Amino acid sequence: xxxxxxEQIVNGVVTGSVYALIAAGMTMIFGVLRAINFAHxxxxxxxxxxxxxxxxxxxxxxxxxxxxxxxxxxxxAAVIGRLVMQRLVNAPFQSGVLATLGISLxxxxxxxxxxxxxxxxxxxxxxxxVQFFGIGxxxxxIVLVVAALxxxxxxxxxxxxxxMGKSIRAVSQNPECCQIIxxxxxxxxxxxxxxxxxxxxxxxxxxxxxxxxxxxxxxxxITLKTFAVIVMGGMGNVRxxxxxxWMLGIAESLVAGSIGLQYxxxxxxxxxxxxxxxxxxxxxxxxxxx
Amino acid sequence: MSTTLDTPAPVPxxxxxxxxxxxxxxxxxxxxxxxxxxxxxxxALIIAMIFLLPAHGLNLILGYTGMLSLAQGVFFGIGAYxxxxxxxxxxxxxxxxxxxxxxxxGAIALPLGIPALRLRTYSFVMCTLGFVxxxxxxxxNWISMxxxxxxxxxxxxxxxxxxxxxxxxxxxxAYYYLAPVVAILATLxxxxxxxxxxxxxxxxxxxxxxxxESLGVPTWAYKLVVxxxxxxxxxxxxxxxxxxxxxxxxxxxxxxxxxTILVIVLGGGVGRVPGAVIGSVLFVALSEALRITPxxxxxxxxxxxxxxxxxxPNGLAPLxxxxxxxxxxxxxxxxxxxxxxx
Numbered sequence: 001x002x003x004x005x006x007e008q009i010v011n012g013v014v015t016g017s018v019y020a021l022i023a024a025g026m027t028m029i030f031g032v033l034r035a036i037n038f039a040h041x042x043x044x045x046x047x048x049x050x051x052x053x054x055x056x057x058x059x060x061x062x063x064x065x066x067x068x069x070x071x072x073x074x075x076x077a078a079v080i081g082r083l084v085m086q087r088l089v090n091a092p093f094q095s096g097v098l099a100t101l102g103i104s105l106x107x108x109x110x111x112x113x114x115x116x117x118x119x120x121x122x123x124x125x126x127x128x129x130v131q132f133f134g135i136g137x138x139x140x141x142i143v144l145v146v147a148a149l150x151x152x153x154x155x156x157x158x159x160x161x162x163x164m165g166k167s168i169r170a171v172s173q174n175p176e177c178c179q180i181i182x183x184x185x186x187x188x189x190x191x192x193x194x195x196x197x198x199x200x201x202x203x204x205x206x207x208x209x210x211x212x213x214x215x216x217x218x219x220x221x222i223t224l225k226t227f228a229v230i231v232m233g234g235m236g237n238v239r240x241x242x243x244x245x246w247m248l249g250i251a252e253s254l255v256a257g258s259i260g261l262q263y264x265x266x267x268x269x270x271x272x273x274x275x276x277x278x279x280x281x282x283x284x285x286x287x288x289x290x
Numbered sequence: 291m292s293t294t295l296d297t298p299a300p301v302p303x304x305x306x307x308x309x310x311x312x313x314x315x316x317x318x319x320x321x322x323x324x325x326x327x328x329x330x331x332x333x334a335l336i337i338a339m340i341f342l343l344p345a346h347g348l349n350l351i352l353g354y355t356g357m358l359s360l361a362q363g364v365f366f367g368i369g370a371y372x373x374x375x376x377x378x379x380x381x382x383x384x385x386x387x388x389x390x391x392x393x394x395x396g397a398i399a400l401p402l403g404i405p406a407l408r409l410r411t412y413s414f415v416m417c418t419l420g421f422v423x424x425x426x427x428x429x430x431n432w433i434s435m436x437x438x439x440x441x442x443x444x445x446x447x448x449x450x451x452x453x454x455x456x457x458x459x460x461x462x463x464a465y466y467y468l469a470p471v472v473a474i475l476a477t478l479x480x481x482x483x484x485x486x487x488x489x490x491x492x493x494x495x496x497x498x499x500x501x502x503e504s505l506g507v508p509t510w511a512y513k514l515v516v517x518x519x520x521x522x523x524x525x526x527x528x529x530x531x532x533x534x535x536x537x538x539x540x541x542x543x544x545x546x547x548x549x550t551i552l553v554i555v556l557g558g559g560v561g562r563v564p565g566a567v568i569g570s571v572l573f574v575a576l577s578e579a580l581r582i583t584p585x586x587x588x589x590x591x592x593x594x595x596x597x598x599x600x601x602x603p604n605g606l607a608p609l610x611x612x613x614x615x616x617x618x619x620x621x622x623x624x625x626x627x628x629x630x631x632x
Contacts, residue, residue: 036412087600093411094358095599098556102595105549109585109592117585220545224423227416266427269420276413277405 007135008253014141014210016249017148021203022222023229023241024155025196031172031236032185032192035088035096039104040226041219043197046073047204048122048214049111055124062124066205073201074194076107081193086186089175104223112216125209140209147206151199152242159238168192172236221265228272234282244283304618312614316567320470324463331579332466336534338575339469343527344547345554345566346480347520353561354484354492355516361402361418363548364425365395365521367538369528371429374442374538384448384459388472388529395525396518403517407510422548429540441539448533465534472530476523477563483519492516524551546588550574553591556598559607568606 026040050069054060060068080103088096126139159165171178171188178185208214229248233240248268256264275282324332344362351359369391376382376390406417429436436442448459448468459468483489494502495509503509532538550573558569573594577587598605 036416084596084600091599095603097358097412097415098552098595099599101549101552102592102599105588105592105595109589112585113589221423224419227419231413231416262431263427266424269423272420273405273417276409276417280409280413 004257005254008257009250010135010137012250012253013246014137014144014249015252016246017145018203018207018245019222019225019229019248020242020245021148021151022200023226023233023245024152024238025199026226027230027233027236027238027241028168028192029085029196030230032168032175032189033085033088033096035091035093035100036227037196038097038100038223039107039219040100040197040200041221041223042104042107043073043077043200043219044204044222045111045214045216045219046076046107047201048208048211048218049115049204049216050201051205051208052120052122052214053115055122056120062126062209066202069205070198070202073204074198077194077197077201078190081190085193086189089185089189104219108216108219115216117216119213119215122208122212122214127209138210140206144203144206144210147202148242151202152239155238164188164191224272225265225268228268228275231272231275231280232283234284237282237284240282240284247283305615308614308618313564317470317474324466329462332462334575334578335571336462336466336469337578338570339473340527340530340534341550341554341574342473342566342570343476343530344524344551345558345570346476346563347523347527348551348555349561349563349566350480350483350492350523351516351520352555354489354496355513356496357407357513357517358415359418359517359520360415360545360548360552361421362520362524362551363543363545364418364421365399365524366528366531366547366551367425367429367542368395368398368521369525370532370538370542371436371442371528372525373529373532374445375435377446377533378442378444381446384446384450384533387533388526391525391529391532392522393525395528396522399518399521400514403514407513407517422543422545426540426543429543436540439540441537441541443537445532445536445538447536469530469534472526476526477567480523480563488512546584549588549591553594557594557605559605562605562607564610565605565607568610572606 022040022044025043026037029035029037029040047069050072051062051065054065054068055062084099084103088099126143128139129136130139130142157165159169167178167183167188168191170183171185171192175185178188211218225248229241229244232244232247233242248271251271252264252267255267320335323335327335344366347365348359348362351357372391372394373387376387377384382390402421406414406421409417430438432438447465450457450459459465484492491502491507491512494505494507495512499509528542531542553573554569555566556569557573558565558567573591577590582590602609
């Protein structure tokens with residue numbers, strides 16, 4: 001029993017790290033734009049698909065494919081950021097919902113039209129088993145957790161110490177004042193958007209070998225789980241998302257292991273609804289940031 | 291006229307008459323369509339009529355109280371499942387199932403609405419999206435009731451009995467006459483609702499909730515009732531859908547349905563009845579008739595949403611208004627002296 005719980009917790013931390021990485025991007029975009037990105041999971045899907053294409057069709061090594069996948073997704077995100085996202089500055093909330101829903105439909109169905117709607121198998125990855133506290137798991141899972149920790153460390157440093165991070169924080173607090181003192185809000189929005197979606201694409205490329213199968217609609221359920229994580233972490237709170245992601249991951253794997261696999265995806269929703277009802281400002285803060 | 295003030299252009303006298311003529315022309319065109327169009331095009335129009343019902347529901351909640359709900363597809367699916375289960379287990383008639391679907395969808399909206407309507411803006415949107423996923427999970431996993439992914443097949447087609455004559459609605463043209471009757475009745479019901487004092491109270495809530503509350507409008511009760519009514523409209527649509535397709539599966543809870551309803555309402559023009567009609571003809575009937583694959587259609591919907599946000603935020607209904615107004619001005623009955631101000 002103890003072993004079972006430990007195993008589920010370790011698995012939960014692995015999936016939770018992925019959720020946290022994706023959610024960190026979404027929460028930053030929410031911070032600067034006050035808009036929920038309903039297309040966020042699609043960038044995760046793009047990351048997985050780009051890595052799959054590079055590995056299986058072009059025959060390039062998996063390690064290099066991660067870099068290429070992130071670059072491709074960032075390029076697409078840069079175009080979308082310029083054409084759509086930067087126009088959402090100061091727009092009413094419905095505009096943000098509708099525009100990002102539109103982008104989600106376009107990206108998802110474009111990928112299905114281009115590569116077909118069926119499931120595909122992700123080849124390669126670092127799948128050699130390693131022992132970790134007596135639990136055997138693939139190297140890829142360790143890489144995921146380490147990558148998430150490194151990324152969160154990097155984000156923390158960036159937000160605190162670099163000019164870009166400071167301008168992101170400034171825009172999150174008050175976009176009007178930023179415009180007055182000469183911060184280019186649209187540029188900050190564009191950069192945050194590309195950074196946030198690149199994080200999603202990066203985790204997409206990293207989880208490809210763990211998920212094994214991939215299909216065009218895979219981003220949808222990730223978008224929905226990401227909502228749960230950003231609400232739990234507190235909207236716009238980057239550090240909070242790491243712990244919220246782990247909590248959701250652990251809760252999911254405990255439910256999957258003890259009640260049944262088919263109820264795994266409901267955990268996120270129940271968490272989301274409970275959070276919205278009881279603690280709409282997140283688990284880690286008593287007062288609303290926005 | 292020598293006034294320099296920006297007074298609104300005078301409404302042409304014939305505009306109301308022209309509106310009625312337009313509406314009757316649409317109904318007449320629908321009436322003769324089976325004589326001209328083939329079965330597949332009629333099928334496309336039937337699907338459009340069916341989607342008009344949940345679209346009215348969304349129009350009500352979005353256009354008259356300003357809440358963006360993605361849960362219309364959920365109530366549409368609940369209506370479809372209620373009809374399927376009732377007719378398969380109890381052999382009840384179509385008319386009974388139709389009413390029951392509406393009522394049950396509305397009743398399920400009550401416990402969902404009480405917590406959800408406390409949320410605002412994007413929290414409400416996320417919450418309604420959550421309902422979609424929960425509905426999918428329930429439909430897939432409550433196998434003893436819904437038969438899971440296999441779905442419920444063999445739902446009987448509608449049959450009406452008047453004394454000794456039995457009217458079987460088992461062909462596409464026959465169903466084609468049934469769907470518009472329900473759609474027109476629902477449209478009239480929608481009009482009656484929004485022209486009533488309750489409709490004005492809803493507009494007040496949309497425009498300024500705090501002000502409405504201070505004037506004694508029970509905003510919370512209104513929002514809950516509107517949420518339930520919008521679910522009822524969707525449930526009616528779901529029932530029509532189940533009896534038309536004769537098969538219901540968890541696929542009715544896909545985001546596809548909620549998105550389609552959203553695009554119909556926003557594309558036509560939020561809060562406008564002609565808008566919902568234009569929207570469902572344009573975005574459902576036309577794309578069905580052109581046999582566009584679902585993937586391509588969803589991509590087109592995506593571009594339509596972007597276009598709506600950035601270029602035509604009020605949808606197509608205002609364009610229709612302007613066209614009708616221009617028509618009323620140039621109509622030969624108008625006397626020369628009355629067409630000033632152009």
